[in-house]
Amino acid sequence: MHTSWKEDSPVHKSRLAGFIIDCECTDLDAAAQFWSRALGYAVRAPAEQQYRTLDTPADEVHVEVQKVSHPSRVHLDIEADDIEAEVRRLERLGARRIEQVRTWWVMQAPTGQRFCVVRPQRTDFAARAHRWDE
């Protein structure tokens, strides 16, 4: 009896969720204000101390401004309904785990960029995410 089929062959979904504009700054609201006006999207009411979300259209990637203590950069988020399966899939492509933070994993691409694997963020995730049968 083959009870571990799902663990051996996970079927899950993932997709590019959006981009985080990491700002090494003291004033996150001023940083968010710049990007809001530069990109033409309002800043949503703050939900978390170190993040400000820009009000992009529902069918677009999400864009957030984050206060960080490392040099400023931009990183991307991949959303997944099974984070462990997605991290393992990305490891097989050559990425490596850096650090687990709350519900997500920080990874590093073989091309050098850091990125995160996060829980589903966008409302059309179920309809439009990629399905991985590997």
Next chain:
Amino acid sequence: MHTSWKEDSPVHKSRLAGFIIDCECTDLDAAAQFWSRALGYAVRAPAEQQYRTLDTPADEVHVEVQKVSHPSRVHLDIEADDIEAEVRRLERLGARRIEQVRTWWVMQAPTGQRFCVVRPQRTDFAARAHRWDE
């Protein structure tokens, strides 16, 4: 007779066009292949030597992989129908010009990230870009 109204008060449009995954690498096709498989979008037939475009849906931001000689990073592009007017608008917000490359400008945000102001890239630019009357 007021002939310079347009120059004094430019009306133009701009929008977030997409993100460029800058890879310090020797093999651009291998770099593009990683990001293609990670994000689930095919690589389009190469149009330029140092860029590979991922086949994102028409209503999404564009994502390109670029071969660069500086450390790997991710940067964003703002598309505009009047690049000079857009660069001036962004300067008023605190960004500064770094370098003009072919048809676009490389700028630096007050929060430290480099980004580019480029000609319209997405097919729905006219319908969905922000209009700036300032």
